Amino acid sequence: xxxxxxxxxxxxxxxxxxxxxxxxxxxxxxxxxxxxxxxxxxxxxxxxxxxxxxxxxxxxxxxxxxxxxxxxxxxxxxxxxxxxxxxxxxxxxxxxxxxxxxxxxxxxxxxxxxxxxxxxxxxxxxxxxxxxxxxxxxxxxxxxxxxxxxxxxxxxxxxxxxxxxxxxxxxxxxxxxxxxxxxxxxxxxxxxxxxxxxxxxxxxxxxxxxxxxxxxxxxxxxxxxxxxxxxxxxxxxxxxxxxxxxxxxxxxxxxxxxxx
Numbered sequence: 001x002x003x004x005x006x007x008x009x010x011x012x013x014x015x016x017x018x019x020x021x022x023x024x025x026x027x028x029x030x031x032x033x034x035x036x037x038x039x040x041x042x043x044x045x046x047x048x049x050x051x052x053x054x055x056x057x058x059x060x061x062x063x064x065x066x067x068x069x070x071x072x073x074x075x076x077x078x079x080x081x082x083x084x085x086x087x088x089x090x091x092x093x094x095x096x097x098x099x100x101x102x103x104x105x106x107x108x109x110x111x112x113x114x115x116x117x118x119x120x121x122x123x124x125x126x127x128x129x130x131x132x133x134x135x136x137x138x139x140x141x142x143x144x145x146x147x148x149x150x151x152x153x154x155x156x157x158x159x160x161x162x163x164x165x166x167x168x169x170x171x172x173x174x175x176x177x178x179x180x181x182x183x184x185x186x187x188x189x190x191x192x193x194x195x196x197x198x199x200x201x202x203x204x205x206x207x208x209x210x211x212x213x214x215x216x217x218x219x220x221x222x223x224x225x226x227x228x229x230x231x232x233x234x235x236x237x238x239x240x241x242x243x244x245x246x247x248x249x250x251x252x253x254x255x256x257x258x259x260x
Contacts, residue, residue: 007212008057010030010032010042010087015034015215016211017030017033018033018211018256018258019054019258019259022254024050026047026048026052027044028044029044030044030088030089035214036245043089044090045085046091048079051073053071054070054257055260056068056258057259060119060136060137060139061118061138062117065082066083067083067119068081068083068091076100076105077096078100078121080138099141105123105124105126106123108156109121109160109171114189122171129151129155131151131157131171132144132146132147133147156173156174156176157171159171159207159260160172160210160260161220163185163235164237165217165218165237166185169186170183170219172210174207181207181221182196182197183197197238197239198239199233199240204225204226205223205224206223206225207222208256209222209257209258210258211259213234216234218235220234220235222256224256228251229249230249230256231244231245232244
């Protein structure tokens, strides 16, 4: 079975939804979307300690249940929160990963990189820029791979999705100075090819999520700027084909955190 991106659909309407977190209180909410249109939202039943940031979402047990990924800003520890109930808004249980990443390694993406139907984690070293994959079975670390090629300085992983329609999870990068966007096409955890998008987002717009927001089966990009304005870029085979602003911007103090 080929690995495919797992995008959350919290209200089971067939559309990719998104997550937001309050950067002060740590409260997490889901936003139910129809493309770029906000429908409604729901707060999760529990909030993590303020030292834990929401860093991604996936399905780590291959049971169709959405899992939130949290990482401590102080200890670097990673935790999984499993969801259930109506609109998947209840936190039913949680576990810390069996291994804690070394200092400087941050979760930057979630995808299935070994084809077992379960989500894995992408890390990037905040000093060296190296990229690594952790293969997961639920909350159990089963092995890892360090990518042999390190992206140039200034390029950071912004998320994971299938950008060339081959059924494999790829990576998207953004240059933190120029705003340029690059795609790395992968076969599992192996780099196959890459491209830089010909279109550059407006100043200050950072990639905060990856999902299929127009229902064409291709991964799209979600952006947010410092003024909290948000927009989606529709991609087809790794090429920009259009975009739209979200009909509702997150309130002040709230940051979109995926899916990524």
